[in-house]
Amino acid sequence: MKAVIRRHRRVLGSTFAMLAFLSGCSTTPDKVILLPDPQGNVGAVIVRSGTEEQLINKAYAGVDVAKGGTMEKTMDSPASVQARYGELLAARPPRPMTFTINFLFDSATQLAPESSATVAKLKAVLATWPAPHLVVVGHTDLAGSQVFNDRLSMRRAQTVAAFLIKEGIPVQQIETAGRGKREPLVRTADGIANPMNRRVVITIQ
C-alpha cells in the first residue's frame, strides 16, 4: 500500500515538474521593438494577438506578447538593443542608394550633361556593393495621359540602361521599369509640364 502511494507521489511530482517546465517555456513572450531610421524618424507598428491590439510609435518602444495573447508595453534603449540584437542588425543588407539622371528638354533620349559624373559616382559605389542589382525607373511630368507617360517613362529608363551598359555595367544587373506620372518629384496639377519631373531614378539594391 505504502509503495503504491509512494509511486503516485513520484508520478505527481514529475507531472508538476513537467508542468513547471512547460509553463516556463510558454511565459517567454514574443518581442517586438520599434527602431528609428538613421535620420531618427520613427514609423509605427500595430501588434495584434487574439483580440488584443497595441500600436507602438516611439523609438525603442516595444510590446511583449505572451503565448496566451496578453500584451505588455516595453521600453528599450539603443544600448540594450545593440547588446541583444547586435548580430541580427549587423546582418541587415546595405540600405539601397538612389541616383537621379535628368533629361534635356522634353527628350526621352538626351541625358543632361552631368549624367556622366553621376554614373561615375554610381560605379564607385557598385564596386563595394554585395551582389548589386540596379532598378532603373523612368518618370515623367504630369503633361499627357497615363498611357502616354507610362510609355515615355519606360523609354527614358531604357535610354539610361543603355547608357549604363555602355559605361560597362553588366546588363544582367539592370532592371528597367516606367512609373509614368505617378511619382512626380515636384507636385503640380495634372497636365503641367515640369523639367524636374522628367527624370530616371537608379536604385542600387
Added chain:
Amino acid sequence: MYSRAIKYALILACWCMAVADACAADAAGVVKTLTGTVHIERPGGSPSVAIGSEVYSSDRIVTGPQSSIGITLRDNTLLSEGSDSVLELTKFAFNTTTYDGALDATIKRGSLAVIDGKLAQANPDSVHYRTPTTTLGVRGTEFIIEVGGNGESAR
C-alpha cells in the same frame, strides 16, 4: 494503348511547362549578407545559398547556430534573420510601375529585423509579418521581432 501514351505525354508536357514557368517567375529578392550555416527549403529542391542567390515566394529560410542571412526584396524591403531561426516568405509580389503587391512573412522561430520598403510605404495594408501567435501591421518603419521560447519547432 496509344491514347494512353499520348495522355501521359501531354501530362508530362504540361508538367514541364509548369516547372519552366516556376523557374521563370520573378525572384522576390537577393541574398546580400551571409554568415554560418543557412539553407533554403523550396518546393522541388533546396538550392545552395551564397551572396547573390535569389529568394522566391514560398521559400523557407532556416539558419543554424551563430548564423545569419540578410535579404533585399525587390521593393527595397530589407530583412535579416538571426541565428537558430526559421522564416517563411509566404507571399511576395511587387509591381515596379504601380507599387501594387503583397508581402506576407512568418518568423516561426528566432529573430527577424525589418526595414520597410516601397510596398509598406505605398500600400501598408498589403504587408504583414507574423509569428506563430502574433500579427504585425506596419506603417513605414524599422523593427525587430523575436519569437519567444522555441517558437514552432522546425519540421
